[in-house]
Amino acid sequence: ADSAKGRAKAVQCQACHGMDGIAKIPEAPNLAGQNEDYLVKALKDFKSGARQNDMMSVVAKPLSDDDMANLAAYFHSLGR
């Protein structure tokens, strides 16, 4: 996975999750340093509908497998 590509894609995440992975709103989780496997599964589950959230169900829909892997690598790379 390519965390630099993930960073580029993460501009669409930052209003809620922050470019630094520290959430801007209390409903959203911090993502900085989160486990990559967990983040990929969360994105896949939002895309498939297995997990539901007003915001995430919409924004995850167009993500490719590569996008999800890259985003997870980026947020994981930020460290805790």
Add this chain to the structure above:
Amino acid sequence: ADSAKGRAKAVQCQACHGMDGIAKIPEAPNLAGQNEDYLVKALKDFKSGARQNDMMSVVAKPLSDDDMANLAAYFHSLGR
């Protein structure tokens, strides 16, 4: 919410999430310093079935609203 009561309850979380909120297994998220509102919603969604996970759907079932608030307070209190 009472983070000391949350800590007592968290012994059942620690095999996966760690007493320090740093996950022991890659499938589980780190919880240390996570936003309280987010953690309460996650537990409620696992209990109601809105969110599904082999482990969490089972362990969240018996938790009371107080338990969930206390657990969220404990893991939030650990800081990032």
